[in-house]
Amino acid sequence: MVVAGRKKDPPLAADIRSARERIRPYVHRTPVLTCTTLDEMAGCRLFFKPENLQKAGAFKARGATNAVFCLPEELAGHGVATHSSGNHAAALARAARLRGIPAHIVMPENSPEVKKAAVAGYGAEITFCAPTLQAREDALGEVVEKTGAVFIHPYDEPLVIAGQATAALELLEDAGPLDILVAPVGGGGLMSGTCLAAAMKAPATRLVGAEPAGADDAFRSLQAGRLLPSENPRTIADGLLTSLSPLTFSILRKYLECIVTVGEEDIVHAMRLVFERMKLVVEPSAAVALAAVLAGDFRQHGRRVGVILSGGNVEIESLPWCRPAPGPKSG
């Protein structure tokens, strides 16, 4: 949220508790799911938080709804704006519609049709732009100037992070104490919220980020001790192409035990396991956390491990393992 002079501190426990009350009427409390087969494969007890079952298909509904419903009346009237090719755009459009204010979304013209349709379906004004960060920021600047809308950043925003934190908060409440909590890292909003929720609710929990090797800016940044954005990230996990912001970097640096990076084949393998064994439709980004658990770099027998499945917005007609379908069966 661009409000002059506002310093971006991490949200406090009270902010996270407020976020939870504020968004409660508008989001699902997703269940906790378990799977014996995956427990056996991982060598530990896994507790999944399936945010693919969340409103608009991803955890992003939590942060966007919190930010939109936090806006003071005098700022909200001109609506909200963001640039995003993905889940934050749909979540923000949905939250704005719930509050009855306009949403202006800048999307790269090459965004998946399913995501364009989702944003349009929530009644947002869409501005298409070239698929570069510069073009996105330029187009957003024009939109904000023209409309007076408030920019809601997808992750470099304490109110958004406070909203994302509610997923881990619920998981810790419903699953009981966890030894390890794993979430995927893109811009770092979900992982930051996960860290802060654990710090307030279960500070002994070890926090592990999961990142594609092809978009490993968080891994490199934490090793180097300074922000090193991705220059040409490349991964099937299209939700994790973004790089950390100063705010999310500072939170992850403080709380994270480590980042586990995984390869593309590991991601597809994990995604397929979630489809086949858990019967959940997840997007590649969501499978990255399970892939990290299965990579075995930190698994410990008998440990209780929480895994956040971040979303399920994937084109189901072109899944990575698809082949042509057979005809109907007779019996």
Added chain:
Amino acid sequence: MVVAGRKKDPPLAADIRSARERIRPYVHRTPVLTCTTLDEMAGCRLFFKPENLQKAGAFKARGATNAVFCLPEELAGHGVATHSSGNHAAALARAARLRGIPAHIVMPENSPEVKKAAVAGYGAEITFCAPTLQAREDALGEVVEKTGAVFIHPYDEPLVIAGQATAALELLEDAGPLDILVAPVGGGGLMSGTCLAAAMKAPATRLVGAEPAGADDAFRSLQAGRLLPSENPRTIADGLLTSLSPLTFSILRKYLECIVTVGEEDIVHAMRLVFERMKLVVEPSAAVALAAVLAGDFRQHGRRVGVILSGGNVEIESLPWCRPAPGPKSG
């Protein structure tokens, strides 16, 4: 369960309550899920019971587990047997393993590899046979004679029906009163259990069966007032190829308000909606109930409608809408 002289009466409310306690340690209490988009499409409020998230991927775990754990010690020692190409086989194999007794499963040799693998994975003895009902029954007779195993019928069995009833019982407890309850009809075990659960818990609930037009023996049998088994059923909903038994026919005849039949395209369309909008992997049979709701034959604005999604065991590499996958994305 073949026990000499035992008459097959429908299970009583007490049997269903016992089943629920008996299977509680071994099955998931699946959540209740809702979806605003599907509510808008259906014109009513839908409460889904996602039994695709059940152990072994289908409601069948409930009935098979109840039957296996009901067996007296002196009968259980020789194990259990059934013939099935699908979910009952896996559920029975799993339940037998949990009790520590053998499972003998007769499967048609053309069963999907994924289902053969699931049954084998639970440690069952598999006997393959030709893909006809006669061959299945002959092979089962030989297995039972040779091993002394107890035949657990997939649906013509009160203990199995009592187990299946627990799904609707939980749905009625968690969703509150429902005006209509819809479940798919194959052999009629799930629908029979659903009827009996509603009769005991919420007798005002109207009960609707959903059947593929290509396997509509229940529709025709209820119209004719006598059992008319399918002769050459043909549908993508491979879990619904079976025909009613005398027991399930008698229960459905007493409780069911109507059967809605749906075409193959409606089934695939509904299945796709569940994948895209609910982010759940369901098999075609599970989509039949939603297809019936969307068919509009009985939908009523503002009504509260329960829908049982029966299972999720589908070959995910050959979904009906699949096309070849693209490569990884860069950003």
